Amino acid sequence: DTAVSQTPKYLVTQMGNDKSIKCEQNLGHDTMYWYKQDSKKFLKIMFSYNNKELIINETVPNRFSPKSPDKAHLNLHINSLELGDSAVYFCASSQDMAGVLTEAFFGQGTRLTVV
Amino acid sequence: AQSVTQPDIHITVSEGASLELRCNYSYGATPYLFWYVQSPGQGLQLLLKYFSGDTLVQGIKGFEAEFKRSQSSFNLRKPSVHWSDAAEYFCAVNAGGTSYGKLTFGQGTILTVHP
Numbered sequence: 001d002t003a004v005s006q007t008p009k010y011l012v013t014q015m016g017n018d019k020s021i022k023c024e025q026n027l028g029h030d031t032m033y034w035y036k037q038d039s040k041k042f043l044k045i046m047f048s049y050n051n052k053e054l055i056i057n058e059t060v061p062n063r064f065s066p067k068s069p070d071k072a073h074l075n076l077h078i079n080s081l082e083l084g085d086s087a088v089y090f091c092a093s094s095q096d097m098a099g100v101l102t103e104a105f106f107g108q109g110t111r112l113t114v115v
Numbered sequence: 116a117q118s119v120t121q122p123d124i125h126i127t128v129s130e131g132a133s134l135e136l137r138c139n140y141s142y143g144a145t146p147y148l149f150w151y152v153q154s155p156g157q158g159l160q161l162l163l164k165y166f167s168g169d170t171l172v173q174g175i176k177g178f179e180a181e182f183k184r185s186q187s188s189f190n191l192r193k194p195s196v197h198w199s200d201a202a203e204y205f206c207a208v209n210a211g212g213t214s215y216g217k218l219t220f221g222q223g224t225i226l227t228v229h230p
Contacts (some may be wrong), residue, residue, distance in 0.1 A: 004158075033217075041203060043159075045221040058216050090158060103149060104218060106159040 003027050006091050006107040013081055014115055019109045021092030023077045030054070030095060032074035033068060033104065037088040049074050078112075086114045117142040121221035128196050129229045130138050136224050140207030147207040148189040149218065150180055154202045162204075165189060176200070201228045226229040 004025045013019050025032060033056075034046040047066045048056035054066070063079045078085060091107040118141045128134055140146060147166050151159040163174025170182040179192045189206060206221040 017129075041223045043205065043218075043223075045217050045219075048217060094157075103161050103164050105161070106151075108158040 002106050004091055004093055004107040006089075006110050008110060009108060010113075011019070012109050012115065015081055017081050018077070018079045019081060020074075020078070021089055021091075021112070023074050023076070023107060025072055025091075025093040025105070027093055027094040027095070027105060028072075029072060029105075031093060032068065033092040034050070034070070034074065035090040035092060035093075036078050037090060037109070039087070041092070047074075047076075050115060079092045081112075083114050086112055088098045117146060117210055117219050119206050119219055119221035121204075121206055121224050123229065124226050125225045127227040127229060129200065130198050131166045131195050133193075134193045134196045134200070135224070136204050136206075138221055140187050140189065140208045141207075142187075142208060142210065144210075144215070145182075145184065146210055148182060149193045149207040149209070150164070150174065150178070150179075150189075151205045151207060151220075152176075152202045154203065154222075159205065162191070179198055196226075196228055196229045198230060201226055 007022045031050045033048045037043045044059050052068045060064045065077045068074045088109045088111050090109045092104040094104040095102045122137050135226045149164045150162040153159050163172050163179050165172050165182045172180050178193050182189050203223045203225050205223050207218040
């Protein structure tokens with residue numbers, strides 16, 4: 001069973017479109033994340049949700065909107081896609097509570113290409 | 116703010132040779148430390164982690180890492196590299212507490228293994 005699964009794995013779309021990436025974890029974790037890996041392979045956190053509540057919101061354009069319908073899912077919706085949004089987006093989860101830390105488990109990534 | 120530096124962007128070793136990948140962090144207290152590996156087109160897999168206790172930690176695939184507080188380092192080592200170890204390696208830190216698992220990554224080190 002895949003622990004953290006993302007769909008789709010590849011996404012090619014035109015500028016200006018709106019797209020969503022879905023993420024699901026079956027680990028029973030409380031916390032989920034979205035990370036962006038740019039063309040230079042630099043990974044940076046975008047959002048973090050704990051029990052469906054937004055915890056971390058880094059400096060991300062408001063065209064990016066995460067949605068967590070339940071603690072096992074964290075979807076990423078992107079409006080008005082721009083060329084610079086092309087990247088690999090990773091979903092992750094961890095069993096985090098304040099002061100209790102475990103490692104993050106990552107999905108396979110979604111390679112988004114905006115043309 | 117915490118930061119992570121991996122001084123070596125690309126390392127090439129021969130199969131069977133020993134390996135050391137460097138990682139330095141900047142943080143006021145002892146952070147939680149991780150090494151992840153990313154194979155081409157794949158997600159990130161946790162190799163090992165340091166939370167507290169013994170400063171020499173063992174991970175999967177024969178890797179180990181040593182936390183040195185005085186040097187703010189967490190270098191990854193392997194005594195004998197296999198061709199399958201060719202991948203990109205990321206060091207990451209987490210401040211713990213209420214940061215809810217937010218990982219700050221280094222820029223990665225690409226490992227090439229010659230036969």
